[in-house]
Amino acid sequence: MEVTVDPSRNFVITTIDPVGSWSWxxxxxxxxxxxxxxxxxxxxxxxxxxxxxxxxEARAEADVTVHDADNRAVLLRKERVPAGAPHAGAESALLxxxxxxxxxxxxxxxxxxxxxxxxxxxxxxHAVRQLFVVSLDMWPSGVTTTTLxxxxxxxxxxxxxxxxxxxxxxxxxxxxxxxxxxxxxLIGSPVQPWxxxxxxxxxxxxxxxxxxxxxxxxxxxxxxxxxxxxxRLQEKIPQDAPRYESETSTPVEFVDVSLxxxxxxxxxxxxxxxxxxxxxxxxxxxxxxxxxxDWLAYLSQAKGRGLSSLxxxxxxxxxxxxxxxxxxASGSLRxxxxxxxxxxxxxxx
Numbered sequence: 001m002e003v004t005v006d007p008s009r010n011f012v013i014t015t016i017d018p019v020g021s022w023s024w025x026x027x028x029x030x031x032x033x034x035x036x037x038x039x040x041x042x043x044x045x046x047x048x049x050x051x052x053x054x055x056x057e058a059r060a061e062a063d064v065t066v067h068d069a070d071n072r073a074v075l076l077r078k079e080r081v082p083a084g085a086p087h088a089g090a091e092s093a094l095l096x097x098x099x100x101x102x103x104x105x106x107x108x109x110x111x112x113x114x115x116x117x118x119x120x121x122x123x124x125x126h127a128v129r130q131l132f133v134v135s136l137d138m139w140p141s142g143v144t145t146t147t148l149x150x151x152x153x154x155x156x157x158x159x160x161x162x163x164x165x166x167x168x169x170x171x172x173x174x175x176x177x178x179x180x181x182x183x184x185x186l187i188g189s190p191v192q193p194w195x196x197x198x199x200x201x202x203x204x205x206x207x208x209x210x211x212x213x214x215x216x217x218x219x220x221x222x223x224x225x226x227x228x229x230x231x232r233l234q235e236k237i238p239q240d241a242p243r244y245e246s247e248t249s250t251p252v253e254f255v256d257v258s259l260x261x262x263x264x265x266x267x268x269x270x271x272x273x274x275x276x277x278x279x280x281x282x283x284x285x286x287x288x289x290x291x292x293x294d295w296l297a298y299l300s301q302a303k304g305r306g307l308s309s310l311x312x313x314x315x316x317x318x319x320x321x322x323x324x325x326x327x328x329a330s331g332s333l334r335x336x337x338x339x340x341x342x343x344x345x346x347x348x349x
Contacts, residue, residue, distance in 0.1 A: 014130070014153075019199040024184065026189045046148075050132065278291075
């Protein structure tokens with residue numbers, strides 16, 4: 001079966017780097033209680049606010065970083081701390097992750113809370129593993145910066161390929177506007193949109209609309225996201241390791257990589273030449289990038305053993321995989337006219 005990307009259809013695309021970000025600055029005049037406790041409770045309050053609007057789910061993962069009193073050294077760094085619902089165990093989970101610091105005088109505390117959610121099309125929710133990240137930086141002085149990052153183009157007038165999506169925007173943009181207003185009310189300070197980025201121009205209530213220019217001029221997916229992602233992927237194997245070509249002008253064969261019955265990426269090989277790669281499915285979140293290290297290492301080893309890129313793909317189809325890499329889904333082999341089509345597929349929710 002050959003996969004064809006239809007640019008006339010509206011597919012919401014998610015990214016590794018934020019599509020847009022907004023911050024709120026606040027200060028507690030007389031800080032009470034432990035700094036880590038205050039930071040945890042603040043980030044959970046923002047999470048609860050987003051949940052009350054139906055924006056995100058009752059599960060999350062947190063990265064926690066705590067600096068020393070001089071903010072020169074990292075005392076603690078924990079990633080992917082699982083958290084349940086905001087008021088059903090999440091506080092205990094996050095505080096337990098910092099329990100080794102009990103009684104210590106700490107400096108800045110940072111919590112990055114990754115939140116699954118959904119974008120809508122025609123009233124139907126489409127799940128995204130990392131729709132938002134809430135980042136909270138809190139200092140002993142009481143100064144706090146709360147930042148909301150979004151990784152979806154559902155709020156934009158054009159998708160990341162540059163195609164207009166009025167129906168998608170009309171259904172989703174008001175939800176983002178309501179979220180920004182609710183967080184502003186919660187924190188009690190004005191929202192500060194970040195500077196325009198590669199994918200959009202944040203405003204106080206969402207995003208500025210793009211002009212109806214040539215879609216190629218607005219194709220931030222291939223101008224920015226894919227080069228950045230490729231660079232990060234290549235960093236996962238040693239610089240001098242054997243590797244297949246990362247680009248090809250020929251059609252490719254590719255397969256789904258699945259973990260716990262969810263597609264987390266695509267392994268592909270050129271029909272001619274010696275190109276191959278792994279494309280993480282960004283809506284699957286961190287697990288897609290985690291698996292990349294294993295699949296790129298496998299491709300490097302296959303290249304070192306003298307396998308052609310197609311032989312490496314076929315060998316992978318019979319492998320068992322691991323709890324991190326996932327495994328090739330049975331019966332998923334198909335054909336695309338280019339590696340670019342597989343890359344675009346990897347961004348769809």
